[in-house]
Amino acid sequence: MSSPAKAEGSGPSVALEPELEPVPEPAKGETTLEGRSPGQLMWQRFKRDRTGVVCAATVILYFVIALAAPLLTKLSGTDPYTLYGQDPTYQDSPVLDDFGLPLGYFGGLSGSHWFGVEPQYGRDVFAMLVYGMRTSLFMAVGITVLMMVTGIVLGLIGGYFGGRTDYWIGRVTDFFLAFPQQLFFIAFMPVVTAFFVDPREETPTYLRAVAMLIVLWLLGWMGMARLVRSTVLSLREREFVEAAKVSGASPWRIVRKEILPNVVTPILVQFTYTLPSTILTIAFLSFAGVGFVEPTPDWGRLFANGAKYTEQDPAFLFFPGLALVIFVLAFNLLGDSVRDAFDPKSGR
Amino acid sequence: MSDNLTLPAPQGTSGTPADALLEVKGLTKHFPIYGGFPIKRRVGAVQAVDGIDLTVGVGESVGLVGESGCGKSTTGRLITRLLEPTAGSITYAGQDITHASRRQIAPVRSEIQMIFQDPYSSLNPRQTVGSIIKSPMEVNGIEPEGGREKKVRELLELVGLNPEHYNRFPHEFSGGQRQRIGVARALALNPKLIVADEPVSALDVSIQAQVVNLLQEVQRELGIAFLFIAHDLAVVRHFSQRVAVMYLGKVVEVGDRESIYNRPRHPYTHALLSAVPEVGVDSEAADRERIRLSGDVPSPIHPPSGCRFRTRCWKAQDKCATEEPPLVQLSGNGDGHLTACHFPEDPTTGSRGDDIVMDPALMAMEEGDTPEA
Numbered sequence: 001m002s003s004p005a006k007a008e009g010s011g012p013s014v015a016l017e018p019e020l021e022p023v024p025e026p027a028k029g030e031t032t033l034e035g036r037s038p039g040q041l042m043w044q045r046f047k048r049d050r051t052g053v054v055c056a057a058t059v060i061l062y063f064v065i066a067l068a069a070p071l072l073t074k075l076s077g078t079d080p081y082t083l084y085g086q087d088p089t090y091q092d093s094p095v096l097d098d099f100g101l102p103l104g105y106f107g108g109l110s111g112s113h114w115f116g117v118e119p120q121y122g123r124d125v126f127a128m129l130v131y132g133m134r135t136s137l138f139m140a141v142g143i144t145v146l147m148m149v150t151g152i153v154l155g156l157i158g159g160y161f162g163g164r165t166d167y168w169i170g171r172v173t174d175f176f177l178a179f180p181q182q183l184f185f186i187a188f189m190p191v192v193t194a195f196f197v198d199p200r201e202e203t204p205t206y207l208r209a210v211a212m213l214i215v216l217w218l219l220g221w222m223g224m225a226r227l228v229r230s231t232v233l234s235l236r237e238r239e240f241v242e243a244a245k246v247s248g249a250s251p252w253r254i255v256r257k258e259i260l261p262n263v264v265t266p267i268l269v270q271f272t273y274t275l276p277s278t279i280l281t282i283a284f285l286s287f288a289g290v291g292f293v294e295p296t297p298d299w300g301r302l303f304a305n306g307a308k309y310t311e312q313d314p315a316f317l318f319f320p321g322l323a324l325v326i327f328v329l330a331f332n333l334l335g336d337s338v339r340d341a342f343d344p345k346s347g348r
Numbered sequence: 349m350s351d352n353l354t355l356p357a358p359q360g361t362s363g364t365p366a367d368a369l370l371e372v373k374g375l376t377k378h379f380p381i382y383g384g385f386p387i388k389r390r391v392g393a394v395q396a397v398d399g400i401d402l403t404v405g406v407g408e409s410v411g412l413v414g415e416s417g418c419g420k421s422t423t424g425r426l427i428t429r430l431l432e433p434t435a436g437s438i439t440y441a442g443q444d445i446t447h448a449s450r451r452q453i454a455p456v457r458s459e460i461q462m463i464f465q466d467p468y469s470s471l472n473p474r475q476t477v478g479s480i481i482k483s484p485m486e487v488n489g490i491e492p493e494g495g496r497e498k499k500v501r502e503l504l505e506l507v508g509l510n511p512e513h514y515n516r517f518p519h520e521f522s523g524g525q526r527q528r529i530g531v532a533r534a535l536a537l538n539p540k541l542i543v544a545d546e547p548v549s550a551l552d553v554s555i556q557a558q559v560v561n562l563l564q565e566v567q568r569e570l571g572i573a574f575l576f577i578a579h580d581l582a583v584v585r586h587f588s589q590r591v592a593v594m595y596l597g598k599v600v601e602v603g604d605r606e607s608i609y610n611r612p613r614h615p616y617t618h619a620l621l622s623a624v625p626e627v628g629v630d631s632e633a634a635d636r637e638r639i640r641l642s643g644d645v646p647s648p649i650h651p652p653s654g655c656r657f658r659t660r661c662w663k664a665q666d667k668c669a670t671e672e673p674p675l676v677q678l679s680g681n682g683d684g685h686l687t688a689c690h691f692p693e694d695p696t697t698g699s700r701g702d703d704i705v706m707d708p709a710l711m712a713m714e715e716g717d718t719p720e721a
C-alpha cells in the first residue's frame with residue numbers, strides 16, 4: 001500500500017507530525033512515560049502513596065491471619081471452643097478465679113493465653129479472635145462479591161440499554177433502597193432461617209451463614225447498581241462507543257470490550273469501601289443476636305459477649321476491638337488511596 | 349421572481365444518480381421531547397434534521413457546512429446509522445439502508461465509516477492503539493494477508509505515525525496524533541465512504557492543516573468518498589468538490605465548490621463566506637463584502653415559519669414568512685447548484701456599498717468607531 005504521508009513528504013507546508021517526537025501536552029506528565037497502560041500508571045502512583053502501601057500491607061496481613069487461623073492456634077496451642085476455665089483437663093492450670101473472672105493481669109494475659117481468656121468460661125481470646133476474623137472476613141468477601149456482581153450486571157444492563165429496561169431496574173432498585181436496612185436485617189433473619197429449618201429445631205451454622213448471605217445480599221446491591229449505571233450512562237455517550245457501533249460490533253461486545261474496562265476503577269474503589277462496612281454489618285447482626293450464635297467464633301459475637309463483661313473485665317474487649325478498628329481504618333484508607341491512584345485529580 | 353425560471357434537479361454533474369454512492373432523500377430526524385407530570389407525554393420535538401436531500405458520488409468529497417446546532421452531526425449519525433431516521437430514505441450503493449437492523453446492514457457496514465470530532469473521547473482509554481485499530485477487523489472477521497497486526501502497522505504508517513506505537517495507549521498521544529489514530533481505525537475496513545464529523549475543529553490551528561492534508565491524501569489515493577462536516581467554509585475549501593450549506597435542519601444551498609465560493613446565491617452562504625478569513629493579498633480582502641449576522645440560530649423546537657433563515661436575513665420579506673423556499677436551481681446558477689431562497693443575492697462575493705451589520709449593538713459600535721478612525 002502506498003503511503004500518502006510519505007508520498008508528499010517533500011513539501012514543507014505539509015509537515016505531517018513526523019514521529020511521536022516530543023509534542024507533549026502541557027500539564028500532562030504521563031505523556032512522557034512510554035507504553036504504560038492506565039493500569040500500570042495507577043500502580044505506579046499507588047506505590048508512591050505511603051499510607052496506601054501500609055494500609056494494603058495491613059489488610060493483606062489480616063487476610064493472611066484469617067487464612068492461617070488454624071496454624072496460628074496450633075502455635076498458641078489453644079482453640080476457640082475449649083472452656084479452659086471449666087474443662088477438668090485443665091484443672092492444674094486454672095485461668096479463672098472463684099468469681100469466674102480471669103486470673104492475672106489485663107484479662108488473664110499469659111504465655112498460653114496471649115490475649116487473655118473469657119470470663120466465666122475461660123475460652124482463649126486469641127483463638128476466638130483469629131477464628132472470628134476468619135468467619136467475618138470470609139462471609140464479608142462472599143457477600144460483597146455477590147453484591148458487586150449483582151450490582152454490576154444490573155447497572156450495566158440498565159445503563160447500556162436504557163429505556164424501559166432501565167426504568168424497571170431503576171424502580172426495583174428504589175424499592176430495595178426503601179427498606180430500613182438495619183431493621184430488616186433483624187426482622188428478616190429469623191424469617192429466612194425459618195424458611196430452611198423448623199424454628200423448633202437447632203439451626204446449623206452453615207444455614208445461619210446462608211441466611212445472612214441472602215439477606216445482606218438482597219439489601220446491599222443497590223449502591224453498586226446505581227454507581228455502575230451512572231458510569232455506563234456517561235460512557236455510552238462517548239464517541240469510542242459510537243465508533244464500535246459503526247464498525248458493527250454487537251452490544252455484548254461493546255459492553256464487554258469498551259464499557260466494562262472503563263468501569264473497573266469505580267468498581268474497585270467501591271469494593272474497598274463496601275467490604276469493611278459489610279464486616280461491620282455482620283458483626284452488628286451477631287451482636288444483635290440474629291447472626292452467628294454460640295459457640296461459632298465470630299467478631300460480632302465477641303463484642304456481644306464483651307458487652308456483658310465490660311463491668312467486671314473491660315480488658316476482654318481490648319484486643320478484638322483494637323483489631324476491628326485497625327482493620328476498618330486500614331481498609332477505608334486503602335479505599336481512598338486506590339481512588340487517588342486511579343484518579344489523581346479527585347480528592348485532596 | 350425566479351420561480352418560473354427554475355430547472356429540475358441536476359443531471360450530468362458529479363454526483364449524478366448513475367455513480368451515486370450515497371443518496372439521501374427527505375432525511376428527517378425529530379428528537380421527541382417528553383414532559384408533564386405524573387404521566388409523561390410527548391410535548392414537542394427537536395427538529396434537528398428536517399427533510400434534507402444529499403448525494404455523494406463514488407470517491408467524491410462533499411462538504412457539509414453550517415453553524416453549531418444546525419443538525420450536521422445528526423445528519424452524519426443518521427447516515428452512519430447511529431441514529432434511526434424519523435422519515436426519509438438513505439440509499440447506499442443502490443441498497444435501502446434507512447431502517448436496516450444491525451444484522452441486515454452487516455454487508456455494507458464496513459464500507460461506511462466515521463471519524464469523530466473529539467479525539468479525546470473517540471479512543472477508548474483502556475485499549476492500546478493496536479487493539480483500537482484492530483477491533484473493527486475482528487468484528488467483521490477480516491483476516492488481511494500477513495495478519496491483522498501487520499495491517500495495523502501499515503495503517504499507522506499510512507496516517508503518519510510510527511508503527512512502533514502499536515502498544516501504546518491513547519493518553520500518550522497529542523490531539524492531532526489521536527485524530528490520526530481515528531483515521532487509521534476508519535481505514536481499517538477499507539471503507540468506500542467516510543463521514544468525518546468536524547474532524548479538526550477540536551485541534552490546534554497549526555495541526556488542523558496537517559490532518560486535513562492527511563484526509564485529502566487518503567481521499568485521493570484510496571478513492572474514498574467523504575462527507576466532511578465543518579462549521580465554517582474555510583476548512584472545507586480545499587477539500588470538497590461539492591459543498592452543502594445547512595441551516596437549522598435544512599440544506600439551503602448546495603453546489604460545486606466553484607459555485608459556492610464564487611457565485612453564492614443564498615444570503616446565509618454569503619454570510620458564512622464573509623466570515624472566512626482570507627489569507628492573501630490585502631487589497632483583495634478589502635474588496636470582499638462584510639456581513640455580520642445577529643443573534644443565534646433559532647431553536648429547532650420552534651423553527652421560524654416559511655424560510656427558516658428569515659429571522660436573521662436582511663432581504664426577508666412577507667413572502668419569506670409564509671412560503672418555504674424550495675431547493676431549486678436558480679436562473680444564472682450552474683448545473684447542480686441549488687438554492688433555497690425567494691430573493692437570492694447576486695452571484696458575487698465582491699464588496700457592496702455598505703457593510704451589512706445585522707446586530708444592532710455591533711452597528712452602534714461600528715458607527716461610534718468611524719469618526720475616530
Ligand SMILES: Nc1ncnc2c1ncn2[C@@H]1O[C@H](COP(=O)(O)OP(=O)(O)OP(=O)(O)O)[C@@H](O)[C@H]1O
Pocket residue numbers: 379394395396414415416417418419420421422423579648
Ligand atoms: N440525542 C438528542 N436528543 C435531543 N436533541 C438532540 C440530540 N442530538 C442533537 N440534538 C439537537 O439537535 C440539534 C442539532 O444537533 P447537532 O449535534 O446535529 O448539531 P451540529 O450541527 O452538529 O452542531 P455542532 O457544530 O455544535 O456539532 C441541536 O439543537 C441539538 O440540541
Ligand code: SF4
Pocket residue numbers: 614615616655656657658659661662663664665668673688689690691692
Ligand atoms: S427566502 Fe427570504 S428570508 Fe429566506 S434567505 Fe431568502 S430572502 Fe432571506
Ligand SMILES: [Mg+2]
Pocket residue numbers: 420421422545546
Ligand atoms: Mg456536531
